[in-house]
Amino acid sequence: MRIVRTLALAAAGFIMAAGAAAAQTTVRWLHIEQNPAQVKIWEEVARNFEAKNPGVKVEMQFLENEAYKAKLPTILQSKDRPHILYSWAGGVLKTQVEAGVLEDITAGVGDYKNKLSAAAVEAFTVDGKLYGLPYNVSQVGFMYNKDLFAKAGVDGTKIKTWDDLLDAVKKLKAAGITPIAVGGQDKWPLHFYWTHLAVRLGGKPAFEAALKGQNGGFEGETFQKSGELMKQLVDLEPFQSGFLGFKNQQALGFFGDGKAAMNLAISHHSATQRALAADKKGVPEDKLGWIDFPMPAGAKGQPTDTLGGVNGWLVTKGSPKEAVEFVKFFVSDDVQRALAQQNFIIPTYKGAEAALSAAFMQNVAKNIAASNYHQNFYDQDLGPSVGRVVNDATAEIAGGSMTPKQAAKAIQDAFKQGN
């Protein structure tokens, strides 16, 4: 391979020297998007960028979500690493920054960052330096199938408290409908329950205290209570049978096929469930409802607090400056609007959210704008070593092999081990 490559390079060099052609720069761009409709738009974005910047080629590379997370450290230290990488920000980003594998793009982006949502940009800033740009924000909440709710006589708009949710689950079960589809094998869809309960119960102060090891850390009252409330739900057997063997994609397809009434989803999964449904249509726009994560009794968090992600593109060390240009182009008004129009993202470019066409996504955009505490996913925010334990432990609560107390202890132990 190397010989072939060297020869090819030599040949390319020769041709360039002879033809005095413009230097060709290739920008390698690694993404994890699975929805073909969305990838198609991205490809157009890449081609448009190439058209506007002669001599630059954008090469798209794809890895599946879990595979990407597992390979990332190796990819980042390879010589052929991609220039642009997908990222959820959080603790993983911090580790990468500390390892010095990312490019500081503060200067390259300049004032352009002011055009984007400040909170989202903040997520990609470590110690005052910018390492990437966000293109999407998301919120975790229940998406539900209005038809199935109607069949069971449940009104989704009335679900405000944790007990309301438990009631709805009971009614759905009584009507012979699977209340919730969840991708338990991937574990992170289950960690949303525990995490969001913690966000509701303790708000920002509880999380920050846990990070400092105060109030018993992640073994403290808030987090044990989260597990207990989660167990209340689990004890009702709300999930599809065999949920621990389902990947998230399969669960979304299951929901899209109308086989379950709810899915605790990331907002943009409203589009993914369509792509993954057997008929490729899924639950249509007008049948799809959204429930903000319910408030448990005695919650200290604000109802406006949100759990969700910030997705963006990182630029790796030693990348050509065209990579930064491409990332800027990707979060420009036009591109953001095009993606928002199809409801694939909640845009970060200020004002682009006006392009969202679905009431569903407009509502989510409003929620995020109103939120004072947007908690990033724990499994990203706490870094892989602790985050994965949160996923494990919460999946074990769901599977009944750990008590809420043991789960909280496992997480705190991992946090203390810190490697």
Next chain:
Amino acid sequence: MTERSGAIVMRSGRPVAAAYRKKAIDGRLTALLLFLPPALLLFTLFVVLPIGEAAWYSGFNWNGFGKPTKWIGLDNYRFVFDTRGFGTAFRNNLLIIAVSLTIQLPLALTLALILAEKFRGSVALRMLFFLPYVLAEVATGLIFSFIYDGNYGLLASIYRAFGAEAPHLLASTQTSMLAILIVVVWKYFGFHMMLFIAALQGMDKNLIEAARIDGASRWQVLRHIVVPLLYPTIRLSIFFAVVGSLQLFDLVMPLTRGGPADSSNTMVSFLYNHGISRMRVGFGSAIGVILFVICVTFAITYKRWFMRNE
């Protein structure tokens, strides 16, 4: 063997043999100088160094970026043994070995005894049983994950034909390992069968014929002649089965990824799930070293005790 005869030559230092000895040593020295360095280099580069590296990394708290700096001594080993999942993984490995020895090998041996005979279709059947072994592990895992799928899978439709609700084998801590064991047996019995068939075909038929003439029954021939002659192959087969079980990884990942709740991890998938995907390189290396020690101990003892004469 050559080493040992070399040692004898060196030791038997009588004057009469001196000339011969000198010549032999010269020849051996040339061979040594010619053939040892490349082998030694490759072995060092790809076996000794990585093992040494793993042992070195296992003393650090390190996430795989840059150079390891945070020395924590033997803590990683303590963490490994403190993790409940490791015990399960170790037991699972033992379980796979047990099933390989008690179900897979007898099955392979029986089939080999039947199919070693020449009859219509015997070659076709041999190929058929051998096919699973040819299939890539990951592909096998995926195929079986479809078969086991409780909603759309083959197993589900069989259950439905009888009006029953299919179990989700891969989604329960009780059955996940059973599901994997079935695939392991299905996939590898053909390989062991082929080993036995090859041995049976290379067997000296005169012995069997002689026994027959002496009036031995079919069972007696089998029990006292064929199987004893197969012992070397059986020992080899056991060796492969054990080492293969210890290394099992790529079947587990597409089927269960070691879950639910770490119930179906093998030691290697445990290493991957808890070391690599958590970016705990030190912790993962510690598991690697433990696995290495287990494998080497087994290989040496087994060779010493059971495969001495081969």
